[in-house]
Amino acid sequence: MLKEDIIALKKSKNAVILAHYYQDSQIQDVADYVGDSLELSRIAAKVDADIIIFCGVNFMAETAKILAPSKKVLLPVKEAKCPMAMMVTAEKLKAYKLAHPDRIVICYVNSYADVKALSDVCVTSSNAEKIIKSYKNQKILYIPDKNLGLYLKDKYQLDIDVWPGFCCIHNNLRIEDVIQMKEKHPNALVLIHPESPLEVLKLADYVGSTKGIVDFATKSENKDFIIGTEEGILHPLKKLNPHKSFYLLNQGLTCFDMKLTRLEDVYTALLDETFEIIVPENIRIKAYESLKKMLEMS
Ligand code: SF4
Structure with a gap:
């Protein structure tokens, strides 16, 4: 019911919902576009909509606002922030x-x-x-x-x-996780996100972004995969590859901030148009230049 209400409200307000791969499956299923940071940035820059509801963490919604200043960009949960x-x-x-x-x-x-x-x-x-x-x-x-x-x-x-920053989720991956999971699933390929420690990445069969991992697993003829990134990725992986098996590298791969957004929050954000992202124009113009350069070089 809530899902139908969101879809109707979205249409009436000419809004689009963008969701990161790490969002809950319910949020991914109500979104117009699901992707990683690069895909969602590109979509934000060109999508024809008055309102963007960004289901992710606040720097992502801010990036959308930098790229699409004439659109109203809303983050359903104000507290959703990336510690990194x-x-x-x-x-x-x-x-x-x-x-x-x-x-x-x-x-x-x-x-x-x-x-x-x-x-x-x-x-x-x-x-x-x-x-x-x-x-x-x-x-x-x-x-x-x-x-x-x-x-x-x-x-x-x-x-x-x-810089000495890190993702609190990927940075916790350990060599022992790979060894244990390979013992359990010897035929599985190990796919790991590059926000993980170097010694763990050296044991991977493939190192790549969230989208890269989805594409690699989908194109591969292998049937089993050990996944070293946030668990939200399992939803698109299973949808695209119903006959393949995916195992998380460890059980701590859940980003608390990415999981704050609920369908109720998306509905309220659409209804009340909260929480709007504002970027001061003098900062936006400079930040836009470094994002524009990235999009040109990608
Ligand atoms: S998984 Fe969470 S903590 Fe890690 S980089 Fe993404 S948003 Fe930040």
């Missing part, structure tokens, strides 16, 4: 830049607008490898995810300084 994005502040980044003016600042999309505004280019886990590689002869600062930065530093021998 809070690990870098504009003040600390300004201080770093003063001390290291020769470093190109490459900023993971999991960050706030004022941090993006101080950066040279943004990346997501889908395009980080391609974009960072294109700066391989320069000195780089990568913020705020140390794990993705260390993974690419190791893979391409880059001169890259990494």
